Amino acid sequence: MATETTGHEAAGACVDAGGSAIGMPQLCADWIPNQVFWLIITLVVIYFVLSRIALPRIASVLAERQGAITNDISAAEELKRQAEEAETAYQKALADARAEAQAIGEKTRTEIKAQLDEATQEADARIAAKAAESEKAIAEIRDSAAQNVEIVAKETAEAILAALGHQADKSAIDSAVDNRLKG
């Protein structure tokens, strides 16, 4: 029972003999100074730990990371610019090569055309010469053939008349044949 008395005394105004709270412990004035005292100590400790150590450290880490990200982005932009430059140069080289190829092609084509024209002209001239020559020969042949036809016709006519028993005058026959040939 002695212990109970001590317990009762220790409990004070806010705790009953059974160790249970009397009313709301939140309203027990006996405990307020103690709570306030330790709260102030705690807040001061937390404030100094945070403001002296933790917050500057985190701020510097965040700033460093931001710096690293900014650097990386600018490096990436630089690389992108270089790649774009390389692409432009490549495109330019490609266009140049294409233009040169076209120029060479054009030049070759013109040369070939000139040669071809020349050869064509030459061939045309030759063909014309040959044609004129041939025409001449043909005309000659035609003329001689016409004379031959006349001669043959006259001779044939004479022969036919002879065969029929007529002695015809040679000049009459000739004129008759000539007349017929003309007619």
Add this chain to the structure above:
Amino acid sequence: MATEMEAAQGADAAAHGGEAGGLVFHPMDQFIVKPLFGHGEVGLFTITNVTLWMLIAILGIVAMMVLGTSRRAVIPSRAQSVAELVYGFIYKMVEDVTGKEGLRYFPYIITLFLFIVFANFLGLIPMSFTVTSHFAVTVVLALAVFVGVTALGFIKNGKSFLSLFWVSSAPLALRPILAVIEVISYFVRPVSHSIRLAGNLMAGHAVIKVFAGFAALAVVSPLSIVAITAMYGLEVMVALIQAYVFTILTCVYLKDALHPHH
């Protein structure tokens, strides 16, 4: 020790009483402040359970914010990203609510936030003591904000800080009435600021204890265990939300001190 033994006997008695049909609840016993060593009076410097759980909160904050960031890695570890997340969260809150000039007070505000968050979550450990469930604690926190912000308002703005109470956008006839209302609401701020936090935590913890008392009855014990689980989930949310609310209200009050003109 005797008190503890008696407390145990009391609990036993309560349990037996429960089986007998007469349930005995002590939902407020968890809020009792008691000395850690011996069982004397709780004096100003006595090392009590308050001291213990505040110390654990300090250790938790040091572990998270100091040890977690000790490697200062550009690519953060998990612990470091948690610390950075909290830093960024509060930093952005202060910047968004109070503007650039409020960032000078960022260390004070993150101190409040971390203390409340850690105290709230440590209070959720079974058999622990929730320091933020006591008005003594939250009133000091709220008064520190109130006094600090009011002093800051007068230092920064001089007499023009009083224009906070003089609603220049209202009709002239209404302004004196509005001024009275504004002054009253200004002085109610620390009351609501502190009671909101302690009240929420006290109520939640007490309700869990009441459900736990019902668990002594075999018939309702499954239901009471489900209810405890649900309440615990709610309390986890409340622990974070109340810390957030306290912090953002601090930012809002700070904004009023820095820019008192409506």
